[in-house]
Amino acid sequence: MQASENAVAPSLEAKAYCLRLYVAGKTPKSILAFTNLTRICEEHLLGRYEIEIIDLLENPQLAQGDQILALPTLVRRLPEPIKKIIGDLSNTERVLVGLDLRERR
């Protein structure tokens, strides 16, 4: 858990953050989650992230693999360890903590 905000320099390896957002269709919550996520990434992980959207209505079989229950769920696949953040990501502070971009206080 050494990744604090200061430790991550923008010049580091590109796409270091591999994120996956699970949703079920275009619901208000999933749209809000996606908007919040891209905003946070643009602000804090510019150029170092990729987001994969998985719509479980189309690919229900993918829910089991990442142990998805709640939706929306953001899964940080890289860097390890895997982290999960559930909800519409409206609390930026909590998202940053969940992504290990900020110390839990």
Place this chain on the structure above:
Amino acid sequence: MQQKSDLALLANPALRYSLPKSPTGIRGLDEITLGGLPQGRPTLVCGGPGSGKTLLGLTFLVNGVLDFDEPGVLMTFEENAGEVASDVASLGFDLPHLISTQKLAVDYVRIERSEIEETGEYDLEGLFVRLDYAIRSVGARRVVLDTIESLFAGLKDQAILRAELRRLFRWLKDKGVTTVITGERGEGQLTKQGLEEYVSDAVILLDHRVLDQVSTRRLRVVKYRGSYHGTNEYPFLIDEAGISVLPVSSMALAHDAPLDRISAGIAHLDGMLGGKGFYRGSTILVSGAAGTGKTSLAAHFLDASCRRGERCLCFLFEESPQQLLRNMRSIGVDLEPWMTSGLLQFHADRPSRYGLETHLATMHQVVADFKPTVAVLDPVTNLMTVGTFADVQAMLTRMIDHLKTENITALLTSLTPGRTEVERTETSISSLMDTWIVLANDDLGGHHRRGLYVLKSRGMAHSNELREFVLTDHGLAIAANGDAHATAAGVGHRAQEGPEHHAGL
């Protein structure tokens, strides 16, 4: 008696088909619920740790596949598929086979609170997606959620969780799948999280108690909306054959009452019983103090029954079969040939070997396997060492019920402590008895004398005299009518001269 009114209602056919039922295939449970769980609706099964909730759910699923052509889904929150499979492999459930043949889908839901951050609004749609996917993948008609309450430990927002569970149970109902939801027993309520609030169709409570180091499992249908059901606590068993709830038969209350009679094996005793002996399918109690000849009387009955070619089953709670054979040989009753020929089977068990429910289940099984027409239980009073008074009475009621339903003539012996002729034990079970024969000792007058009388015998004219009898080396011989001091007529020995055998007891 609460139980009787229950049973009487259950026997009413008009109450039977009120609601479509999904049979569990669990012996006894389908009888109590008049056909199974409410079809297409959720049933809550709650109980403490180790009470058999998961096993009940799995049995419901596996029987659904094997016996009722209904594929199933197991969503487990506590163990992964491999662990579940190995847990039930010993019961002969081959889960991997059912999974590979697409009859069963297992989804292990694991939620680790430390890995999860919660921010903003969410729902449990992911759970719905998974369940829906699993149901569609096998065409499931049955679903088991074991134990969904684990979610409460994994998610912080309890309000969302409760709302979503309510939605889930509604959704399952709309899907029309018959669902078993297991829940851990909570303090002051049926489940820790009060799931009974959400599942209002049927609730089954499992209980596992250990009293005096004897374990007893009980099952109770707390609630069954739209259907009548047995409301008593029913003992149930988990053994190598899986779950069974006991007894099946007591729900019926429709015993035949045959008119044909069978000999007690002693001519004079038949004479005292209206001249023809016992009614077939009736229950006979033989009570008396130690050494009064109860087992001897039972041996005569067995011998005579075997002579007629009837299959006889003898439960021994005190002696070994060899002891009994030896003792009975000494009064000229040789049962060994019947044992050899297979007409007579002994089943000897120390009462303390296991709890009453297990005794009851074992007896059920032995009866089902051997299919006797005559049964002897000697002596039932020994069961008092493993249960309370009420428990033994309940157990005997169920056993007698079962024997009656099977039209098996049963003779039970009961040891009366001390000199009192009629003790509490007998009084408590005597109402179940059709015929009651009391044996008594009398040391007055300088020598040991034995007496016998028929205290009651339903549905027949019977003698109410006390008759003296002796145990000779060719059997138990009852004195002639009317004279308690007379010698044993028809037997070559006078009572005073004949060898006194304290056979059996």
